[in-house]
Amino acid sequence: MNISSIIVKTKPENYDAVWINLKESNLCDVHFGDKEKGIIIITIEGKNVEEEIEKLRQIEEMPFIISADMHMSYCEEELDEMIKDIDINKTVKELNTEKKAEEISYFGSLKGKY
Numbered sequence: 001m002n003i004s005s006i007i008v009k010t011k012p013e014n015y016d017a018v019w020i021n022l023k024e025s026n027l028c029d030v031h032f033g034d035k036e037k038g039i040i041i042i043t044i045e046g047k048n049v050e051e052e053i054e055k056l057r058q059i060e061e062m063p064f065i066i067s068a069d070m071h072m073s074y075c076e077e078e079l080d081e082m083i084k085d086i087d088i089n090k091t092v093k094e095l096n097t098e099k100k101a102e103e104i105s106y107f108g109s110l111k112g113k114y
Contacts, residue, residue: 001045002052004073006059008033008040014064015040021062027055038066049075 006028010018015035022030022042033040044059046052052073059068 001047002049002073002075003043003045004052004056004070006042006044006056006068006070008042008059008068009066010038010040010064011066012036012038014038018062018064021064022059025059025062027058 008018008022012035015033015038019030019033019040022028022040028042028044031041031043042059044052044055046055052070056068056070059065
C-alpha cells in the first residue's frame with residue numbers, strides 16, 4: 001500500500017469548485033487548505049506507484065487545477081524491507097557515541113547509512 005500527500009494549487013476564485021471536485025472524485029481524501037492562497041492538501045492511496053501516478057494524472061487534468069505536486073510518499077513494502085536490514089544495536093551504539101559536530105556526516109537522509 002502506498003500513500004502520498006499532494007499539494008493542489010488553484011486560483012482563489014476557483015477554490016470552492018476544486019474542493020468539491022476533489023471530494024467527489026473518489027481519487028483522494030481532501031484534508032485542508034487555504035482559500036486565500038488557493039492551496040488544498042490531499043492524500044492519494046494506491047496498491048503501487050503506478051496506481052498513485054494514474055490518480056495524480058487524473059487530478060492534474062481536473063478543471064481549474066494549476067498544479068498538483070506530490071510532496072511525500074510512503075510505501076509500506078519498502079519500509080518493511082528497510083526495517084529487515086537495520087541492526088538496532090549498531091544504530092543505538094552510533095547514536096549514543098559522542099562526536100564533534102565536524103565528525104558528523106549528514107546528507108539530508110539516513111537511508112542506506114545504517
